[in-house]
Amino acid sequence: MHFILIFQLLVLLVVANAMPVIVKKLLGDFLHYPLDAGIALSDKQPLFGSSKTIRGVILSVIATTMVAPAIGFQFRIGLVVGSFAMLGDLASSFVKRRLKLPVSSRATGLDQIPECLLPTLACSAMLDLSVLDFCLIVSIFFVSEIALSRLLFKWHVRDRPF
Numbered sequence: 001m002h003f004i005l006i007f008q009l010l011v012l013l014v015v016a017n018a019m020p021v022i023v024k025k026l027l028g029d030f031l032h033y034p035l036d037a038g039i040a041l042s043d044k045q046p047l048f049g050s051s052k053t054i055r056g057v058i059l060s061v062i063a064t065t066m067v068a069p070a071i072g073f074q075f076r077i078g079l080v081v082g083s084f085a086m087l088g089d090l091a092s093s094f095v096k097r098r099l100k101l102p103v104s105s106r107a108t109g110l111d112q113i114p115e116c117l118l119p120t121l122a123c124s125a126m127l128d129l130s131v132l133d134f135c136l137i138v139s140i141f142f143v144s145e146i147a148l149s150r151l152l153f154k155w156h157v158r159d160r161p162f
Contacts, residue, residue: 005127006137008071009120012078013141014148016064016085017115020056021152031055035090041097048093049103057086077123084122088114104159108146116141 024032033054036047061082068078092114096107120129120137129137153159 002127002129002133005129006133006140008073009081009123009127009137010140010144011071012064012068012073012081013085013116013119013137014144015067016060016082016119017089017145018148018152019060019063020053020089023056023059024053025156027055043098043100045097045100046103047097048090049097051103052090052093057090060086077126080123080126081119084119085115088116088118091118109142112142112145113138116145 031054034046034048034050035052035054035057036049038050039047041047061079064082064085065075065078068075068081092107092110093103095110096105099107101107116138120134123129124134
């Protein structure tokens with residue numbers, strides 16, 4: 001097991017997933033452009049929803065890419081983690097809209113697993129992660145994401161405690 005590597009990857013996952021929430025709190029509606037441009041599919045539901053913004057995705061990828069070298073990774077690892085974390089988050093939102101769940105609604109598991117699973121899979125070969133490392137990363141992220149979300153709500157960074 002690679003404890004330092006697991007910790008480093010978890011830091012990047014937290015940066016990638018927290019950045020859109022932090023940016024929303026700091027900038028409010030400034031540069032708030034929904035990624036799906038308000039497009040609705042045949043089910044009359046939005047593609048992703050208004051909370052998934054261009055600025056959130058871009059700043060998440062940039063922040064994760066910039067933090068990577070500061071914690072001992074190459075820029076490339078940060079870019080992969082940030083990009084795939086956002087892809088996982090968008091996939092989660094897409095599924096939630098198909099299930100007709102409201103924007104920013106809670107779906108335990110669906111809200112945490114894709115945004116951790118996809119980036120961990122995408123960089124597992126580059127980082128030589130074992131199956132045990134992989135399972136530990138996903139498990140720790142799942143639990144800590146729920147706890148961190150509540151903490152961010154308490155600090156008035158998140159609008160909802162999940």
